[in-house]
Amino acid sequence: MEFLKEWSFCVCLSLICAVILSLFTPEGRMKSFYKMLISVFVFVSFLYPFKDVKSFDFNFDSLKDNVSLSENINTSYENMINKKISDVLSENGIKSASVSSDISVNAETSEIEIVRVSIAVSDEYDKEKVKNIVFEKLGIIAEVRGLGE
Numbered sequence: 001m002e003f004l005k006e007w008s009f010c011v012c013l014s015l016i017c018a019v020i021l022s023l024f025t026p027e028g029r030m031k032s033f034y035k036m037l038i039s040v041f042v043f044v045s046f047l048y049p050f051k052d053v054k055s056f057d058f059n060f061d062s063l064k065d066n067v068s069l070s071e072n073i074n075t076s077y078e079n080m081i082n083k084k085i086s087d088v089l090s091e092n093g094i095k096s097a098s099v100s101s102d103i104s105v106n107a108e109t110s111e112i113e114i115v116r117v118s119i120a121v122s123d124e125y126d127k128e129k130v131k132n133i134v135f136e137k138l139g140i141i142a143e144v145r146g147l148g149e
Contacts, residue, residue: 010045010048011045011046013045014041014042014045015042015045017041018038018041018042021034021038021041022034022035022038025038029076029079030076033072077112078101078102081101081114081117081140082099082100082101084138085097085099085101085117085119085134085138085140085142086099088133088134088137088138089119089121089130089133089134092133092137094121094125094130094133096121096122097119097120097121097125097130098119098120098121098147099117099118099119099120100117100118101114101115101116101117101118102114102115102116102117114140116143117134117140117141117142117143118142118143118144118145119131119134119142119143119144119145120144120145120146120147121144121145121146121147122146122147123146123147127144127145127146128144130142130144131144
């Protein structure tokens, strides 16, 4: 009976924490990511009291290889850079530009290296002008091509 009391206390406490954390969840693209983390937290809280059971292996080391946090970080930074470039182009009258980038992030030194930025614009815009705008405003050397290229 003591086990059931401890388990229900752990579950209730983690649900209260999850509700509090969900109140502070930011809006936007990261909202679903935070909701997933809170869901995993609640799920683990349901299983955590069973860690003392001999036949249950509660090993997180095997999960570490499957989850690649650096890919999520790269994707977030790529989205931010693409949005910033799109905003700068829109401010300068260049509409419907397609922006893609390839970056690498060094988590230990907190450095972001922009490997490649590619911008596709319609033929009505001067590609060299677009390239100069991005370089002058953001300091990024971009590869600019037409939409059909």
